[in-house]
Amino acid sequence: MRVLIVDDEVIIREGLRQVVSWSDHGFQLLEPAVSAEEAIKVMENNCPEIILTDIRMSGMSGLDLAAYVSEQELPAEVIVLTGYDEFSYAQEALRQGVSDYLLKASEPDAILDAVKKARDRLAATKEHVQWKQGERERCITSLIKKIVKDTYEQKEINQLKELIPELRAFAFQFILVDKQLPISEIVKMEKLWNTYVFGKWLQFEDKIAIIVTRDPRLEDEYLIQMAAKKISQQIGKPLLVSTVVSALSELPSSYREVKPLLLYQWILREKRMISLTLIKGRRGIAYAEKMKDHEEMLFNFIHTGNYQEFTNFMDELITWLFSHPQATPGSIQLYLQTLFISMLQFVNRIATSIGKDTKNYKSLLPPAEWFPSYKEFLLPSFTKIIDDYQNLVHRQNNYVQLAIHYMEIKLDQSVSLQEVADHVHVNPSYLSEMLRKETGASYVEFITELRMSKAVELLVHTPAKVKEVSNQVGYSDWKYFTSQFKKHFGLTPTQYRQRLKADAN
Template identity: 25%
Template sequence: MYQVIIVDDEPMIREGLRSLIPWEQYGFCVKEIAKNGKEAFELYQRLKPDLMIVDIRMPEMGGLALIDLIREKDSTIHFIILTGHADFSYAQKALSSRVDGYLLKPLDEDELIDLLIQIRTELQRHNAINLLKEKDQLWQRDLLIKETLSEPIDEKNLMPFYEKWKGHGLLAERYRIILVTVPESMDKVHASLSSIANEKKDAIPFSICTFNGVILFNDALHTEKKVAAYIQSTKGYGAIGATITDPADLYQSYEEAQSLLNQTFLFEEATFITKDLIAGVQEHESEIVTELSMDHYVESLSITITLGQIESCQSQLQEFTNELIKRKYDSQQIKKNIVHLYSMVINRLVLNDSRKLKSIESTQFSTSQIYDQHHVHAITEAVSDRFTELIHLVYSGGKESTIKRMLDLIKQQYDQNLRLESLADLLNYNSAYLGKLFREHTGEYFNTYLDKVRIENGKKLLVNGYKVYEVSEKIGYKDVDYFHRKFKKYEGISPRTFQKQQTAIK
């Protein structure tokens, strides 16, 4: 509806005119009435109406003076003069002030309606033109923003660029780029960002390539928080680039935000990624000097699973994942390494106790469950859940004691680098206390018990014809001379002599 103000010093005229015409039928509504020009001018400043119907002779300020005063500021408003004076000089003055109609009292209703229809048509045409202009300006502004974010501006084009930037009302002391990616259509995201940006008028939304985002002007903390809340509610991701002062360098903030948004694999949904957040999970490449020790994690995880230590298993898996992140592996490298770790752990468990194979295979799990995940935390959780399932179904041993599980571990993994201190850490025991418990239960010190298990398994290998150095390595002694000493300590003869004696008996 187009807004109308009626101005007349006669109450009956004001009220009668308001009720006489079916304004809404012709696209108008009477917002206010005024009894003189001074009062009408105050209403004009507050309401900015589309049409004013004005009497000429009124106290304090007449109609023509009111029209001249408003025309100094507003060239688009429409006026209809309604007067009881058929004075040519008045009519001439009204025409010079670009008045749409000059009606005499008593009012002819049809004449007024004809004028209203004409004015409505003019207003519609004017609004349509303005809308086209606004759309063109927005298109030009959006094009300028896209060009600014896409690549550095050539030095010879800097002055024209600054003029365009200023012409679109984009000047500010500081700028930052926020990019978002959420599980909604590009148009819907753009509409949501537009709504947020319009609240404080301190940001401009844009769409470029597959990204939606906003340019923040100056601090714009309210808008930044609102965008972060939007990302949280939609379970998407957002990233914010560096603050810059020269709009010609805005592409740098965009590129940084884009780079951060490419790291979504490292974070759970609903995360607002900043440079500081990335720094918290990644170390500089120069700080990583050692190779990734896959064997260490395989051995450690197989031991914790066998011991039924869920928390230790989860922490080691997280530690392994953090190592991959610190080395700045991409998503496919991380997935590949975690799949490799999982496969090696399962192979180790089966190798240590082949009787467990059927139980392991009965619990369904496919490595595609790792490759299908969209962020590293979901991968870690999936593998952790799988290992926990194995602990509960296969390796926990129900209510068996800690020492019983240690004995099973030695039986299955005597060839590994088993140390009482390491097992105590995994089991959350003091090593001296755990050693005491072990000795009370078995009558042997931990290392003595381990040595005896190794020697017994070594004797079987010697009987089967393995060479002494091969047996030494297979039962966990890297130094063959050390194996000689241990064997002679417990058997009273050397491994070679034992082998000869067994061969002679056969």
């Protein structure tokens, strides 16, 4: 129990500090205060339970300090120290809520007896018991947070074990739940959990952390599974579980292991427990698996401006990505980022071709921000590109933009001017004339430029072979493609790629 001495005379402060063997009687003596004002500051941080204060001091008196304790309803006993000529203060002291008073010249046994009586009175009050319980929980929470964040000292691990004897075990597991709960609910969930296996629950930042003691031979696995099932049903969130460690000092590494699992709760929605073992074999979604089909569909939505169909497509795409057996948070983000960049590059190429300013787009949000609700945080980024394209083409001759769009999505095929003109329902000669007017190039020159730009993109961003690049930009004869590429850039595709690698190094 903490004791605070308050006196502006150093000889009294030091005398009271030394005359009683405080620690031998279960008391923790705080650093004495030289005034009532300083005592109030000490009380804010250290919560003394017994206060020994002089009556007469410069500034606030000891009775003023007693009144403050009473007004604030602090769970503390105040004992005033008086001189022989100050007994007239006794009646006022009692009115201010002082629990006892002593002569400064009292024998050590009398001082100790008064302090012990104050301790007994405190222990008998419900408010103090509740306060002590709250203080104990605050201390436990503070210690666990220090250990998990790796800012602890060894003595604090020992202190935690003293407070929670169950943590003197030999195997532990760190569990994180991505949810906030009121203290009353945390207590309720901890009680439910402990009907299966011991776990200490606490609010950790904006989540819940659970320190679980495990059987060293893991013969309690069934109990853990049952506890996880009950808690997951109650909270509606999975438990992110570390591997089992043998000491509390290993909890920092357990926390680092669990943090990356947070994003997997959106991928493995059906799982009650998510661990590193569960995701260990995932390689990520292959770039080329469906990318070409998805790009073509997105280009079509850019062109048509059908927002409802686009939203439906995005729902299906997100479902496919998150349910993919090889999905990882990073590969989902990369897949969508690639589609996003393809869309904005397409729109900006159209803008450049007709002499309009290109737009700068913000990058996609990181996964942690949009995984919980892609429609709210991710969909608007894609929709903005469609809006920009629609605004762009509606300010120009629409059939020219439709023609350019059609050429873009058909780059892997041999597309004639007639076919493009038929698609936009205009005369081929007129289309050729308007295309030259808006882009400064003939049909052949323009589609060749599109194919060469796409070829460079594939050479730079994919490991595709020259023959594969040739096919993807509409050339069935890769040798002819190579000659056209060299004519355009002064280098063969292979030389171009090698130059880029050399420049990068």
